[in-house]
Amino acid sequence: MSTGAPLDGLTVLEVSSFVAAPLGGLTLAQLGADVIRIDPVGGGADLGRWPLAPSGTSLYWTGLNKGKRSVTLNFRDAEGRRLLGELLAASGPGGGIVLTNAAREWLGHGELARVRPDVIHLQIQGHRDGRTAVDYTVNAEIGFPLVTGPEGLEGPVNHVLPAWDVACGLYAAVGLLAAERRRQRTGAGSAITLALADVALAVAGHLGFLAEAQVTGTDRPRIGNHLYGGLARDFRTAGGERVMVVALTRRHFGDLAAATGLAGTFAELERLLGADFGQDGDRYRHREVIAALLEPWFAGRTVAEVERDLASTSVLWSRYRRFTDLALAGNPLLGEITQPGVGPLLAPGSPLVMDGTTGPRPAPPLGADTAAVLTGLLGLPAAEIRALAERGIIGGS
């Protein structure tokens, strides 16, 4: 099949910073959209965010802007702001799409709909009422940090993965595609708002946390590395490494019992406790005694021996790895790119494996595509582009 990339012909103007909005644009870019990230001249607040390469180039910024084009405009100048509107107007039938987390009136749906009535505009914000928030404050206010971490611990455990930013960025990609589908059918644009706090609350609701609090009126306990409502926990192996082991179903548990030679013990224990470890609830209620009985089996085996003994079973398990332990070479998700400011690097493409998608492409240096985009979309001659740059209305590469 040669049907092109899934999002061929889609053009998105992204005025963004940090994680959520850039990840939304990246997700579309990796499926073939032309995503033009537009920054203020000199870059946004996220340009130098850690981690950094030895050169000082941000590995975070470059990771989130792979395969986009970069334009810099002077947003403090009316002419710079007007250029953004002109780019929007000129971005073609699959364009007219703005993704932003910047709260600026001139960047809002109302203003931009005046230049392009069918604009699809997605505004990411902290709270729905416009109050600011970031992943780390949203996570605090939603409830997860007080139920994460070791049982005896007092105080919150923050996540290291900014999970709400990630979910928000992916929701943004969904919202833009849904709106563009409707625009194709009806011609109508969309004003979409997406609040980070709403993303967190929605996901907590979809997973049953909000219903549980409403129905039971009590809080789920902090249960360390156990899985709520099932049997899963980390175990220490003979070499001191840890493995995560999960038995989600009757079959998983039966296989785990058989592989560890504990089938008879568990059967006797079920009889004594009046329990059925084939049931989620009973595996969960008796998790401590089940785990205590399993501990010596794992403690007596290296990871290689665990692997050998569990390999042909349905039991779900994995070693805990560090980022530096990951075997990246040869993984088909990753491709080698030469990232300006960093050098050669294995970087991920889209996890959506489908016809017409390609491997990862490097992030552009800040502003590198300013002239090409102004020429390509607006037809500005080179002399005018030079003049705009000299007057500080646009940045350069």
Place this chain on the structure above:
Amino acid sequence: MSTGAPLDGLTVLEVSSFVAAPLGGLTLAQLGADVIRIDPVGGGADLGRWPLAPSGTSLYWTGLNKGKRSVTLNFRDAEGRRLLGELLAASGPGGGIVLTNAAREWLGHGELARVRPDVIHLQIQGHRDGRTAVDYTVNAEIGFPLVTGPEGLEGPVNHVLPAWDVACGLYAAVGLLAAERRRQRTGAGSAITLALADVALAVAGHLGFLAEAQVTGTDRPRIGNHLYGGLARDFRTAGGERVMVVALTRRHFGDLAAATGLAGTFAELERLLGADFGQDGDRYRHREVIAALLEPWFAGRTVAEVERDLASTSVLWSRYRRFTDLALAGNPLLGEITQPGVGPLLAPGSPLVMDGTTGPRPAPPLGADTAAVLTGLLGLPAAEIRALAERGIIGGS
């Protein structure tokens, strides 16, 4: 505007269980798609997953299947499997879409493309090579649990939020919409695979974790509730409650210094250390001393006093809340539904606020729409439906 829901006319057959695939379908359903979840008669392995309502109804299952239709078929019987293909064939121009995490040959792209050549088929799996995995094992193998949690802690800290499942479900929604966009332009269907392990590795790469490990060869340290590369941490207040405080930019830090009366102290400290706390890196390097200087200010104030003193500043902060502390009433994201098996409940709609979307709808009881869907899509008369139910080929409500 009366342009209808964004995904009006889209019909998705979802053969799913647990989190990722059901969340993908839910995301589309909340934007107006007709999502038909098809389960084996009697339900899938996730039907009774905790948390539960007093009636035994799963708050988890109902949370993830809001606003879908539910059909049950006997997958063990060739006639039940054939009915799924017939539903696919009959699902109209916006149909022919299958979302599944079940690995069954008869449910694969190859088989289903025989009934509907333009099928869009998205297969969620553990690893790309087909090995099984779940959120908890993927999280262990990607690296986050060993850098999450208190600094002195030994061993991993699992997340309570299944963040990889959530990201995977949202990527699935993106993939289906991208493929449907291409099908509208070219007529071609898509075979999409999406591995949970690839989602985790891609996100870790997009956020710079993989590049950091490659470029520096060292692992990020475990830094408790501090934010890597910036200044953010929890603080204990006078009432014993905790607040999360974030200073991502020079302005945030300046406002925090001013609000806490520490501007002079920090200026002197910057001079002594040769540092500029307006810079991410310097705020991060000196996070312990900065936080130690801030601690007494928070410890001497109640949350209400912190709120009063930070309200008019740019400082990002939030109380840590428990799920039972969340003020749900009046939140416009939530709507009251009457969930069969549970009762009245405040449940979230889509966080994507856009014209044509509506509030949350309850999840159907298992199999409740079997007859209506078979009649509506296949035109089967009531007598034939009764006969299929009597023969155990389909379930009932």
